[in-house]
Amino acid sequence: MKPIIAERGEAIAERTPSVRWALASLSLSMLLPSLGTSIANVGLPSLAQAFNAAFQDVQWIVLAYLLAITTLIVSVGRLGDITGRRRLLLIGILLFTLASILCGVAPTLWLMIAARAVQGLGAAIMMALTMAFVGETVPKERTGSAMGLLGTMSAIGTALGPSLGGFLIAGLGWPAIFLVNVPLGVLTFVLAYRHLPADISKGRTDRKGFDLAGTLLLALTLSAYALAMTIGHGRFGLLNVALLLTAVFGTGLFVFAEARVASPLIQLTVFRNRVLTASLAMNMLVSTVMMATLVVAPFYLSRALGLNQALVGIVMSIGPVISILSGIPAGRLVDRLDAPFVVVAGLVVMAAASVAMAVLPGISGYIAAIAMLTPGYQLFQAANNTAVMADVHPDQRGVISGMLNLSRNLGLITGASVMGAVFAFSSGTPDITAAHPEAVASGMRMTFAVAAALLVVALVIAAGTYRRRALGESRVRH
Template sequence: MIQPTAPGRAGAGADETGVRPASARPALAALSLSVLLTALTTGIAPVALPALADSFSASFSSLQWIVLAPLLSLTALVVGAGRLGDLFGRRRLLLAGLALFAAASVASAAAPTLWFLVAARCVQGAGAAFMAALTMAFVAGAVPRAGAGRAMGLLGTMSAVGTALGPVLGGALVAAAGWRAVFLAPALPALVALLLSVRHLPADRPVPGGGRGRFDTAGTLLLALALTAYALAMTLGRGGTPAVRATLLLTAALGAGLFVRAQARAASPLVPGALLRTPGLRPGLVTSGLVSVVMMTTLVVGPFRLSQGLGLDAARTGLLLSVGPLVAALTGVPAGHLADRWGASRATVLGLGVMAAGAVALSAAPTALGAAGYVLPLAVLTAGYGVFQTANNTAVMADVPPDRRGVVSGTLNLSRNLGLVTGASVMGAVFAHAAAAAAGTDVATASPGAVAAATRVTFAVAAALVLVALAVAARATARRGPAADGTAARPERAARRTGS
């Protein structure tokens, strides 16, 4: 097991986490850049697909892999990446992930063929898996507990900024310098994050009396198999035959069953059963997955509701859809302050309550309100999500043993990714089915009225999912009680008095 300490040595002035106050801001800057780049990886590529189609004379089905490759490798590897960090040092594994990400970005930009580019993007996703898994683990170990909410809020803000920046930056780079610039652009900030991490992140040192244990290779491979098959079923499976999708889902179920069996027999399992009994972990994972399904709904439904349902052009549709990421970016840091002051568990419940109100409003808003009837409830929903994500991440990581922070952070990221890929498939199917029921035709040719009706049905389902998440979170908060919440206002004030 490892535990962070200050770079090189725990010098004078270091707090109990081993981080000197002077190093806290540049350390958070390094972690923030890592989160931003992880979000940017997927969002920046789709804009370049038309240019890539011309450059490589590729079909759309082949081009999909440029977007899917990093998502699949990140999803499959993120839990194992977190566990490797717990065993062999979170700092050194994060440095390796940043270096791998930067090298893969350069290789992607220099790709001579389409499939070389796909392979490089897969490697880029592997680097992003370490970055995604280990940033939250570092916050939990390197930031005083009373300020953990604000640090998580900053990471949430940077994730939203990366999501919003991807299409804008990608479009500008394609127009100015061609598609290769799109894949080269993340390399420089990755190198900056690498240099900041080398200089300011706390070095790893063994916990006295702790043992490293072994890496569960078999469990990691089985989990990766199950996750990859499931993600493919939810993405590529939509365009294939029912037999293809059924085969992928059967493979995912088989892999999951073998993984559970292997975990029960392993001497050092990837995800120990005792860890899942950590207070707040299972509710945090369930609510994170459900909420991610709902947030993907806004990305699936929004373009159809604004363009096809309300007749807006592409420019105005894109501008209005950017309201969501913008609100999430502005909410992150205030949400962190709220989590530190109120307690993360109660802030989680508040965020879900606001999300439920936004989802209900999206379902009930009359067509006469026009674009405002979609965008204003979307802003409410996204603000609630910003509060939820920050508070839930803080609550989950607060109770995790130091030697398991990496794997729990990876599992939390996994629940989010699985929610996103599930939402894209399932909620997309709900929307298409509702439009077909209203108009008797495909959603692509549905009338504005049919699109509006499908929007109401889809967000009614989304509201039900948020209410389920709210019930799970409220029950977990009631069981733990206020005393169990590690981010109360009193420790924050004490931290201020002591200068932490």
């Protein structure tokens, strides 16, 4: 009888030819959720006309999708750890694809919104489990490259959405922006079914229960926070305050409940891991800064610099294009260098770019700053994800991946509200569309001065965390 190690070696040898196909399925699983986010935005005017609805109502087509991802991504990651990631990922791809069909044929707005929520659930499953699968399909020394590839695919989906959506609406009508996901979803399902490693079967005694109470508490808490940050479009009223207080209370209740559950959704002991806690905090800060470019740049380019809509679109596409080109090289750099070093390097580049955004004048200054900011972001993302996921216990990969994605989403939601409010306040008017060019330019400078300060905070967190880690490793060696 062959030893167990030999059998495992043979299994790995058999899987090696399909690693590329497995990565292809994971890449598509990362592309589809980001495409689903960006492609719907461009269709909102057409959807408002088609359903004869107010723009505020149509915005729920985007909000329902984002809320579903934000509130469920940690829970589905944990569910994958318990029930099997391959099985759940296939269900997620199927849900996303079927919901895309329902969106394309929806006869009413509210059915469309419900279908988008289901599509968001499928997207949450794909996003949470894609990074978790990297540890099972890619050798550890190539983790950075795989994370860089996934970052590139996410950037492609975000960049491709507006242009592809506009082309499809002009040629085929609004249903096409949802139905285009169907052939991609089928291809992703086939590749994942054929090439992802099978789930390891567990006996009944090895299976842990799913924390339903914790899941509901976390979903309600995150929903309250997300709505507090989005309702009112940066203007904080009594409803926003009430929702924010609800989120704070919900967080405390969630922690209290998790400490008393036999099989918690999130094991609170994971937060004793300083690298993980620091990575989540830095991820949120960095995502807050990146959202500022999407919120502020269109007004700055059009109102302060006087560019027409076509030129604004071209300049705004520079960042995503650079992001696409820099993702894979950033991942390879992480594999060659120490991930913590690349995290710090990425933050330094981003901080310098934010300062440049605040002080460099004109269109050339904006392009120079964005050409620094985007590669810095890709360096940070690839290194930060690698630093966290490389040493995660297999039974925790799904939930930790979900937490990383959640921290990013919370940063984007916070950035849209907080950085938008900073921009409006610094411009001296609540109505940016009526502000003078000088006021808009002043708002831009102040917003990215705040962004630079947030990145300095992230740098302090990184330096302190990795310094303590290095000192701990040094003591162990001696």
